Amino acid sequence: MITKEELLSLMETASKAEGTTMPLYTKHINSTLFLSRFDEEEKERIQKILLRLNSESTDHAKIFKQLINQIKNGSADVY
């Protein structure tokens, strides 16, 4: 069991981590791929997958924020 306050604190931490680091690591991937041994075709494929992951992570962050708000505004105190 976990109290509302504890749960919100953990969720805020997770949200902060996702919100700050996904764009950060994504930015660094540019130079990693640029210096990699992959050929152009492979780079393009990786790029597509990473773009998808990036966009999914953005969507996930939004859903997570909504969930935090839902818990904040909810009446339940123990989960």
Added chain:
Amino acid sequence: MLVLIFIIVYFVCRAVFLSYAVSSPLEKVLGLLFFAAEAYVMFHAFGYFLGIYKLTKSKKSEPKITELTSFPPVAILIPARHEPKEILENTIASCYNLSYPSKTIYILDDSSKQEYMAEAKEIAQKYDCQLFRREVWHGAKAGILNDCIKNLTDKYIVIFDADQNPISSFLTKTISILENDSELALIQTPQYYSNLQSSNVAFAANMQQACFYEYICEAKSIDGAMMCCGTNFVVRRETLADVGGFDESTVTEDFATSFKLHLRGWKTLYYNHVSVFGQGPENLSAYFSQQNRWAMGNIAVLKKVLAKLWKSPSALRPLQWWEYLVTSSYYSVSWAYLFLIFCPIAYIIFDIPSFFMKPTVYMFSFLPYLILSQLIFYAGMKNRNYAPSKILRGQLLFFLSLPTYCKGTLLGLFGVSRKFIVTKKSDIGRVSYKQLWPQISLWAINLSAITWGINRFAYDRSPAVAVNLVWITYHFLLCSSIFYFNDKLEGSDKMALFDSA
């Protein structure tokens, strides 16, 4: 080994021709200096190739990494001074996300401007980390590190520059290695510059860094002389206390402290897995200021190394001494290069010879060394996935830095203190050419010598004039890269895969 044979053959030929040359006293002196300059350059080239040779002969063994069952406390120290908010926040965010439970992040704020101090405080509050400020300023970066560390009890200290972003597994791996070897004081890791697409300078600086991190560091680690590079490293706190903290007497406290650690018998290790992304200097002004600091610091350490070698030669193993001598004297090779650049000019314009050798003998003794050494260098880097065209840019930037290295080594040699200047990463674009006067002067002198040399060659078609003219043209082309570097990288946006959201 073949390179070594070619070096010896060339030097024997040179020595023979030099001793039998009929010349004036001035020419004799210049000839000897030329010979010494060549020997000094080749000493460093030999150091590099010896490293490659050792790496090819030694069995590469990965350090033991086990899953951690307990997590000893780690203090992550991030010294910052007038660092842009976004850059500092990125670093704190990536440290915050390190997958290691027992960590405390400290921002060591050395800013004197209120706006930066307020920003550091805001970031510290946002990420729940400690903000440390010192009351009395001393010893630049080393000073604030020591002031903070003396209050800490954590088993390990990690240091990141304010623009370094580690990936989440950084601590679990490095701490595991340290936990498995109690004699190991320090682990150094490499870094990528992730802004290499934003400017030609950052790109070339990254390539220079690649040469250093790929072969030089690995070879040093084999010899038990891997030095600390000032960022992206983990150090056992008790070993740091054993040597009295970071050395505050030089601007390269990392290198000087490594020397102390080795003198005390502690081990260091280079863990060649990129797990940190950093920001390289983005224009020539920032780059030269960084290089000047490194040159000053290294030569200051050279003085310490030579003094210690003289007093107690058994304090380190011969290979450790070798590595320290090569590294600490590295930047002083700029004087030898500068002399070698001016000698062909002196011959073409003033008709003062300093190189005494028959052109045919020169061709057959020097060219094999030159070709083979370049082949090994480029093939070695290609083997680590760095194309020659990329590495060439790093070499061009090295050439342009020669006047900076000369200045830095001179200041370091005479112990002239300069204010510690933090390398600026946010300045992209052109620097005023007035600021680049040493490089522009070198370019102009070479251009004048080419003009004069072509005129001279029209009347005197001797091989000596031709060879000197070739060297001057080569130096002129290298100098011309100043115009390439003093600009933004064209089409950098095309290279970007994502928008940095």
